[in-house]
Amino acid sequence: MTEIDVRQKVLAANAAAAAGLRSAFRDTGTLVVNLISSPGSGKTTLLEATAGALRGRFRLGALDGDIATERDAERLRRQGIPARQILTGGACHLDARQIEKALSDEDGRLSALDILFIENVGNLICPTSYDLGEDFKVALLSVAEGDDKPFKYPAIFARAAVTVVTKADLLAHVDFDLDAVRSQVAALNPSGKLLVTSSRTGAGLEAWYALLANALADKRAAQVLALR
Amino acid sequence: MHETGLAIEAHKIARAAADARRGGAIESVTLVVGELSAVEPELLAFAWEAVVSGTPDAGARLVVEWRRASQHCAACGDIAERAAGSWLRLCPRCDGPLAVTGGDELDVRSVVFCEGGDA
Numbered sequence: 001m002t003e004i005d006v007r008q009k010v011l012a013a014n015a016a017a018a019a020g021l022r023s024a025f026r027d028t029g030t031l032v033v034n035l036i037s038s039p040g041s042g043k044t045t046l047l048e049a050t051a052g053a054l055r056g057r058f059r060l061g062a063l064d065g066d067i068a069t070e071r072d073a074e075r076l077r078r079q080g081i082p083a084r085q086i087l088t089g090g091a092c093h094l095d096a097r098q099i100e101k102a103l104s105d106e107d108g109r110l111s112a113l114d115i116l117f118i119e120n121v122g123n124l125i126c127p128t129s130y131d132l133g134e135d136f137k138v139a140l141l142s143v144a145e146g147d148d149k150p151f152k153y154p155a156i157f158a159r160a161a162v163t164v165v166t167k168a169d170l171l172a173h174v175d176f177d178l179d180a181v182r183s184q185v186a187a188l189n190p191s192g193k194l195l196v197t198s199s200r201t202g203a204g205l206e207a208w209y210a211l212l213a214n215a216l217a218d219k220r221a222a223q224v225l226a227l228r
Numbered sequence: 229m230h231e232t233g234l235a236i237e238a239h240k241i242a243r244a245a246a247d248a249r250r251g252g253a254i255e256s257v258t259l260v261v262g263e264l265s266a267v268e269p270e271l272l273a274f275a276w277e278a279v280v281s282g283t284p285d286a287g288a289r290l291v292v293e294w295r296r297a298s299q300h301c302a303a304c305g306d307i308a309e310r311a312a313g314s315w316l317r318l319c320p321r322c323d324g325p326l327a328v329t330g331g332d333e334l335d336v337r338s339v340v341f342c343e344g345g346d347a
Contacts, residue, residue, distance in 0.1 A: 001255060001340055001341070001342060001343075002249065002251060002340070002341055002342075002343065003338055003339070003340045004245060004246075004249060004338060004339055004341075005337070005338050006241065006242065006245045006336045006337060006338055006339055007335060007336070007337060007338075008241050008245075008335065008336050009334065009335055009336075010234050010237050010238050010241065010259065010334045010335060010336060011234075011237065011334060012237075012241065013237060013240075014237075091230070091233070092230050093230055095233075125266045126230040126266060128264075128266045129230070129265060129266045129267075129334065151314070151315045154264060154297075154315060154328070155264040155265070155266045155332075158264060158297075158328050159264075183317045183318075184315070184317065186317075186325060187299070187315055187316065187317045187318070187325070187326050187328075188315065188328055189328070190325050190326070190327050
């Protein structure tokens with residue numbers, strides 16, 4: 001018997017692909033946002049609103065991960081932005097190699113964008129582990145899901161730079177303690193931002209759009225500095 | 229349920245490490261798994277068994293070293309009072325804010341294999 005030290009990341013192959021994507025996105029100055037939430041918390045609806053509001057200002061595009069159906073990508077294409085569905089055929093998350101392949105299959109239509117949204121498979125657990133070369137992760141939590149979720153799913157809320165509370169127009173109808181969510185997110189992720197939104201009424205969306213515009217401006221500024 | 233994919237990756241890494249030493253069948257693989265790695269150790273062990281069966285490494289053991297995340301207070305340091313599987317909203321000593329550190333490990337730490345030729 002021989003014992004050897006390996007000390008290698010299990011997800012090393014994914015990390016290598018993600019590093020390649022990150023470098024390509026740096027070159028094109030594309031802001032990449034990885035949206036993660038449970039099914040039905042409003043990822044596609046938030047992106048529909050975002051596409052409608054920002055497509056005149058920025059070149060937007062989306063990759064939509066789902067187990068089955070082209071429905072999400074079709075919804076976003078109807079909002080006038082290029083979108084490609086990635087069907088995982090049962091897998092519970094997207095990995096960086098699927099992103100690479102989808103971008104290459106699109107043959108340039110999803111490159112040279114200002115903002116690329118990656119809508120992950122609806123799941124609060126598995127997608128957390130897979131780096132997709134994004135600038136940051138966004139966790140969505142709809143008020144109908146309950147106010148105990150950050151502590152129940154700590155990995156995603158600890159890693160998401162932004163938590164977006166969605167369906168705030170339902171707050172009057174559900175027992176959802178916003179302050180409890182704020183304090184849980186703050187405990188897991190002191191530097192994380194939290195936005196309260198309703199895609200139906202538009203409440204809070206201006207802050208979301210401003211956050212995206214600022215993050216893109218920061219990325220472009222860093223790109224200019226790097227070229228000097 | 230992405231443990232199967234992780235077991236496949238871990239087996240590939242372990243096999244490559246053993247092959248680099250011209251090793252034979254794998255006896256055991258030790259993985260370091262953090263509390264925030266989104267991995268359920270029992271599911272991983274189940275997936276591992278399925279992944280190695282039908283390969284020359286069938287029956288290889290998977291040893292999981294579990295690592296907890298730590299809630300850290302800038303003033304008081306690491307907070308040992310946190311019960312497993314629960315989180316504190318504020319530092320129990322000074323009511324200050326807490327940060328979470330560590331717990332995201334997911335590494336192949338070591339591999340034990342038979343000498344080449346006796347596999």
